[in-house]
Amino acid sequence: MNNTLSNTASIGMWNEPDLVDVRQLDDSVEFIYIETSMVTFTVHPPLPPERRVFKQIFDGKGWSAPIYGEIVPAVEESYEFDGEVEQPGTYPCPKCGVNVFHGHQPGGTCWNCGHKF
DSSP states (O other): OOOOOOOOOOOOSBOOOEEEEEEEOSSOEEEEEEEEBOOOOOOSSOOOOOEEEEEEEEOSSOBOOOEEEOOOOOSOOOEEETTEEEOSOEEEOTTTOOEEETTSSTTSBOTTTOOBO
16 A cells, blocks of 8 residues: 655746737737736835736647737827727816817817917
8 A cells, every 4th residue: 555645735926817818810819918926025115016918829729838028018098988089198278277188279279268378
């Protein structure tokens, strides 16, 4: 009789990845994931958890190993309200503080208070 006991423990440093994008290519599909570190360090000021991105490619026969990349922050933001896209380049009117979009009024006039700039 063999009385061998074997235990293994594995502690993951990353959460379950979130699927953020799927790209259909000619002969394969790329699945892009972001995962967040579950390990935090006590520092002051506190740092946000580390995030990393990876993709796996499915070619119809099997899956690739994870391919790690870099998260590139967005360069420009835009906003959508009820189907209307707001263009970047907003800034507050120096007189009343409402957001003014350059070019909405000829000559740079605030639509709210009439201040010319």
